[in-house]
Amino acid sequence: MNQLVTTLLVIGGGPGGYVAAIRAGQLGIPTILVEAGQLGGTCLNIGCIPSKALIHAAEEFEKAGHYAADSPLGPSPLGISAAAPSIDVTRTVGWKDGIVKRLTGGVGALLKKNDVQVVNGFARILDGKTVEVKRTDGEVQRIRCEHLLLAAGSEAVELPFMPFGGNVVSSTEALSPQTIPKQLVVVGAGYIGLELGTAYRKLGAEVTVVEAADRILPAYDAELTKPVAASLKRLGIDLRLSSSVLGLNAGVRVQQANGEEIVLSTDRVLVAVGRRPRAGGWGLESLQLDMNGRAVKIDDQCRTSMRNVWAIGDLAGEPMLAHRAMAQGEMVAEIISGKRRHFTPAAMPAVCFTDPEVVVVGMVPGEAEAAGIDAIKAHFPFAANGRAMTIESTDGFVRVVARRDNHLILGWQAVGRGVSELSTAFSHSIELGATLEDVGGTIHAHPTLGEAVQEAALRALGHALHI
Ligand SMILES: Cc1cc2nc3c(=O)[nH]c(=O)nc-3n(C[C@H](O)[C@H](O)[C@H](O)COP(=O)(O)OP(=O)(O)OC[C@H]3O[C@@H](n4cnc5c(N)ncnc54)[C@H](O)[C@@H]3O)c2cc1C
Numbered sequence: 072m073n074q075l076v077t078t079l080l081v082i083g084g085g086p087g088g089y090v091a092a093i094r095a096g097q098l099g100i101p102t103i104l105v106e107a108g109q110l111g112g113t114c115l116n117i118g119c120i121p122s123k124a125l126i127h128a129a130e131e132f133e134k135a136g137h138y139a140a141d142s143p144l145g146p147s148p149l150g151i152s153a154a155a156p157s158i159d160v161t162r163t164v165g166w167k168d169g170i171v172k173r174l175t176g177g178v179g180a181l182l183k184k185n186d187v188q189v190v191n192g193f194a195r196i197l198d199g200k201t202v203e204v205k206r207t208d209g210e211v212q213r214i215r216c217e218h219l220l221l222a223a224g225s226e227a228v229e230l231p232f233m234p235f236g237g238n239v240v241s242s243t244e245a246l247s248p249q250t251i252p253k254q255l256v257v258v259g260a261g262y263i264g265l266e267l268g269t270a271y272r273k274l275g276a277e278v279t280v281v282e283a284a285d286r287i288l289p290a291y292d293a294e295l296t297k298p299v300a301a302s303l304k305r306l307g308i309d310l311r312l313s314s315s316v317l318g319l320n321a322g323v324r325v326q327q328a329n330g331e332e333i334v335l336s337t338d339r340v341l342v343a344v345g346r347r348p349r350a351g352g353w354g355l356e357s358l359q360l361d362m363n364g365r366a367v368k369i370d371d372q373c374r375t376s377m378r379n380v381w382a383i384g385d386l387a388g389e390p391m392l393a394h395r396a397m398a399q400g401e402m403v404a405e406i407i408s409g410k411r412r413h414f415t416p417a418a419m420p421a422v423c424f425t426d427p428e429v430v431v432v433g434m435v436p437g438e439a440e441a442a443g444i445d446a447i448k449a450h451f452p453f454a455a456n457g458r459a460m461t462i463e464s465t466d467g468f469v470r471v472v473a474r475r476d477n478h479l480i481l482g483w484q485a486v487g488r489g490v491s492e493l494s495t496a497f498s499h500s501i502e503l504g505a506t507l508e509d510v511g512g513t514i515h516a517h518p519t520l521g522e523a524v525q526e527a528a529l530r531a532l533g534h535a536l537h538i
Contacts (some may be wrong), residue, residue: 073212075188077103080216082194082353082409084306087384087396088222089178094404096185102216104182105204107193111175113224114393120174121246122266124167126424129273131160149463158274164247190214196354199380218407220378221367222400223353225385230258232318239319239340242267250336251276251488256323258316260287260351262423264343265299267428271341272306279309279335281316281325288423292435298466298486299425306426308377311335348386363388371413373403390419418482418501420494427467428490432497433482436472444476447507449531451523453487455538456517464488469523471507471531478506478532489520496524507531 079095081088084106095102109116129465138147146152182189192206199219204212227241238252245267253276257268260282272278280287280303287303287310288296304312313328322334350356352367361368361376366388373381381403384396402412418433439446452471453459459467467487473480483497500510510528515521519524522537529535 073210073215075190075212076125077188077214077216079103079218079220079404080214081105081220081222082196082202083222083224083384083386084110084178084189085222085224085384085396086114086385086393087224087400088112088220089182090093090397091220091222091383091400091401091404092187093181093185094401095407096187098404098408100404100408102186103188103190103216105190105192105194105202105214107191109175109183110178110189111171115174115178116171117243117246119393120337121167121171122242122263122270123424124165124170125246126266128158128163128166128269130426132156133273158251160248160251160274164249167246169222186356194353196357199358199377200389218381220400221355221375221380221382221386222384222396223349223355225340225391226349228345228347230316230344232341233258233316233340233342235342238338239342242341242343245271245341253277253280254337255339255341256281256335256337257341257343258323259343259345260284260310261290261343261345262288262425264341265303265425266423267343268308269303269306272308272422277307278307279311279337281311281314281323281335283313283315285313285328287312287424288429291423291429291431292312292437292484294432294470295429295435295484295486298427298533299423299429302426302466314457346385346391348388350386371415372406373399373414390421392419392421395419415506416502418498420498422491422494424491427464427487428485430483430490430494430497431486432484432494433480433501434472434534435482435484436470439481446472446481446483447475447478447531448472449527449535450536451526451530451538453520453523455526456518456520456523458520458522459487459519462488469493469527471510471524471527473507473528473531478508480505480507480510480528483524483527484514485523487520493521493524 079102081104092104138151138153139155192204194202202214227538251274255266255276255278257280268278315326317324322336348366367382369387383399385391420432423429436448451469452468454465459465469485472482475536515525526535
């Protein structure tokens with residue numbers, strides 16, 4: 072049998088694995104990366120990038136509809152009128168696929184540039200230093216390594232009584248539709264369900280979202296999600312909270328909060344009830360690593376309970392975010408090269424690309440309170456921001472949480488159009504240990520949404536200028 076020997080073997084070419092491999096290559100570590108599917112993993116192929124492409128296309132289509140003579144919103148206040156738009160979904164999906172191809176091709180080129188050997192195939196762990204790969208060309212290859220980095224990612228959770236197949240789809244299929252269904256039921260009002268449900272609504276589907284909790288985006292506080300709930304209503308999305316899906320029988324059977332059972336007629340069902348680490352089917356269990364449920368347990372250097380076996384990204388549990396996987400991957404490569412690193416970010420940004428977008432970085436007010444910190448919170452509404460008015464997006468606000476004693480900023484949250492781009496400023500200020508005075512005293516360009524960041528800090532200090 073063909074055998075390769077390397078210093079670092081990475082299983083999984085998602086954002087965690089490919090970044091680790093690129094950095095290892097830059098540092099001169101002999102590295103092999105094994106990928107069973109496409110380079111770029113969930114994020115580039117069936118996650119972050121395709122979902123944002125579909126959301127953008129849906130927004131553009133909806134916007135064009137607002138300018139049509141028969142728009143339910145009446146004539147555009149901007150004075151623009153146009154014919155009713157139409158959409159060729161096959162072309163939309165083709166455009167999205169083009170972006171994915173460009174990005175995944177780029178990953179391949181970067182790995183090559185950094186001398187990483189990519190083996191296309193499915194890896195099975197034999198022991199902590201040996202992996203057997205069933206290559207896509209049919210060959211079986213054994214690879215021996217000094218360091219084994221597990222970056223196998225996650226998979227969509229299936230409802231046992233409503234398995235994927237036919238018209239029951241996961242986000243993967245929902246991101247490559249051949250047609251837009253007349254009626255779509257989305258199970259789960261987390262960020263994936265709401266992002267995709269909103270996009271389908273804007274593309275013309277009648278959308279019902281069923282959620283077991285009593286509010287949308289249960290991981291975020293109600294003040295933040297209120298503008299999103301209002302927008303879902305405005306868009307005509309039928310939201311069924313405190314409701315449980317029971318199964319599929321001439322429609323989706325749902326038990327409502329009052330115990331009543333109803334049947335929602337539908338052409339397609341998108342199940343978006345969460346993702347779980349891909350912990351089975353590739354020999355991981357043979358290593359008998361310490362686990363946190365289905366996630367591989369790691370320390371603050373991404374070491375597992377076995378020496379020189381590392382785990383990063385979704386496989387290592389929440390928060391399952393691409394930027395966390397990348398940061399962990401980069402760090403592990405540096406530790407293997409001999410650098411001293413720990414994974415202790417001051418904050419991990421999280422964004423929901425809903426309409427409007429939601430950003431959370433650092434502590435929310437409830438977390439500060441739970442930690443026993445005497446904190447100030449203040450928010451600045453986009454309704455008082457000139458730039459927000461010029462882009463017709465005055466819904467939402469920026470909120471800051473800071474220590475009362477020394478004004479150290481603990482957290483930022485925002486909801487509003489385009490606020491995902493504010494996450495950078497939020498992360499910088501927290502990671503650099505900024506105080507309210509630092510942000511309040513920084514000149515912010517006018518007119519920008521970012522002025523609301525400065526004004527929130529000033530408001531927390533008791534002297535906002537524009538409210
Ligand atoms: C619809 C959707 C939208 C999302 N949007 C965002 C977003 O906006 N922002 C964000 O931060 N995150 C988002 N995510 C989450 C993000 O995609 C993941 O957090 C990220 O991809 C995790 O990276 P990873 O490297 O850990 O794993 P993955 O990206 O899952 O990559 C793992 C790779 O390992 C390969 N693999 C697995 N087992 C084997 C094996 N035995 N042999 C060989 N190869 C194997 C898989 O084929 C896969 O390519 C989204 C996810 C979804 C589903």
